[in-house]
Amino acid sequence: MLRPTSHTTRRVINKATLLTTALCLVLADQHFYFRSRPEVETRRHYVVSEHADNGTQVADIMADARLHRLHSPEVLSQFHFRFLSPPPAGAPLSIDERSGIVRTAGDIDREAVKQCRVASPCLLPVDVAIGPAAYFRVIRVTVEIADVNDHAPYFHQSTAVLRIRESAPAGSSFTLPVALDADGPRYSVQRYELTSSTSKMALVTESRDSRLVPRLMLLSPLDRESQTEYQLRLTAYDGGLPSLSATLDIQVIVLDANDHSPVFESEQPPSERR
Numbered sequence: 001m002l003r004p005t006s007h008t009t010r011r012v013i014n015k016a017t018l019l020t021t022a023l024c025l026v027l028a029d030q031h032f033y034f035r036s037r038p039e040v041e042t043r044r045h046y047v048v049s050e051h052a053d054n055g056t057q058v059a060d061i062m063a064d065a066r067l068h069r070l071h072s073p074e075v076l077s078q079f080h081f082r083f084l085s086p087p088p089a090g091a092p093l094s095i096d097e098r099s100g101i102v103r104t105a106g107d108i109d110r111e112a113v114k115q116c117r118v119a120s121p122c123l124l125p126v127d128v129a130i131g132p133a134a135y136f137r138v139i140r141v142t143v144e145i146a147d148v149n150d151h152a153p154y155f156h157q158s159t160a161v162l163r164i165r166e167s168a169p170a171g172s173s174f175t176l177p178v179a180l181d182a183d184g185p186r187y188s189v190q191r192y193e194l195t196s197s198t199s200k201m202a203l204v205t206e207s208r209d210s211r212l213v214p215r216l217m218l219l220s221p222l223d224r225e226s227q228t229e230y231q232l233r234l235t236a237y238d239g240g241l242p243s244l245s246a247t248l249d250i251q252v253i254v255l256d257a258n259d260h261s262p263v264f265e266s267e268q269p270p271s272e273r274r
């Protein structure tokens with residue numbers, strides 16, 4: 001049997017109706033808001049090799065953005081293209097105002113681009129604005145500069161001196177000078193080699209802050225009384241093919257430790273010398 005609707009039930013229904021209506025209005029408003037937002041243009045990605053020939057084509061904005069499909073030839077003939085901001089120093093690029101073709105306009109040098117000295121890969125935003133105002137549009141463009149191995153590793157100095165006390169136990173290790181290389185991680189220093197005539201020392205490397213650090217490890221204790229110094233050569237190789245290298249000559253000087261008791265020059269005590 002149906003029971004008459006109470007005032008309380010009617011109030012609940014009215015509140016629910018109001019809430020539903022409000023929710024619909026909010027959703028409708030959001031729908032309108034999302035529909036009315038301009039579409040976000042996909043960022044176009046191009047790659048150009050470091051030191052590519054001057055005039056190398058990097059991008060054809062007109063063709064790649066399919067502007068021919070969107071506009072008549074009459075409209076396209078009015079278009080002009082320009083970079084929103086000039087490409088950075090070290091990455092000379094030009095854009096043809098009428099065709100929208102992007103080319104290298106000088107020597108592209110990855111290591112000369114400030115923001116690429118520590119960043120890898122080297123990505124440069126070079127957005128393109130299309131005019132006239134009636135057809136204004138921004139094509140978002142990223143140009144990646146592909147690294148080439150155009151820098152050899154180098155040490156800050158050509159020689160180094162390492163002083164090791166003869167009391168240092170086997171297993172002790174000592175930091176050696178690090179080689180630097182201006183190229184990106186792929187073509188930077190990848191390995192070290194140690195050349196020496198002794199089997200008392202060996203090279204070990206450790207990775208620190210994404211950099212390979214060479215260390216000299218003692219395999220057996222040194223004895224100054226038998227050898228006072230050692231000559232070593234440290235060579236750093238980069239990741240090129242063939243790899244480029246740098247060398248550092250290291251002089252290891254063995255420091256004295258008080259590891260010998262005093263001895264008399266003759267077998268007789270001084271008091272017994274004549």
Ligand SMILES: [Ca+2]
Pocket residue numbers: 050109110111112150
């Ligand atoms: Ca370079």
Ligand SMILES: [Ca+2]
Pocket residue numbers: 149150151152153181182183187188189238239240244
């Ligand atoms: Ca290199």
Ligand SMILES: [Ca+2]
Pocket residue numbers: 050110111147148149150151182183184
């Ligand atoms: Ca390079």
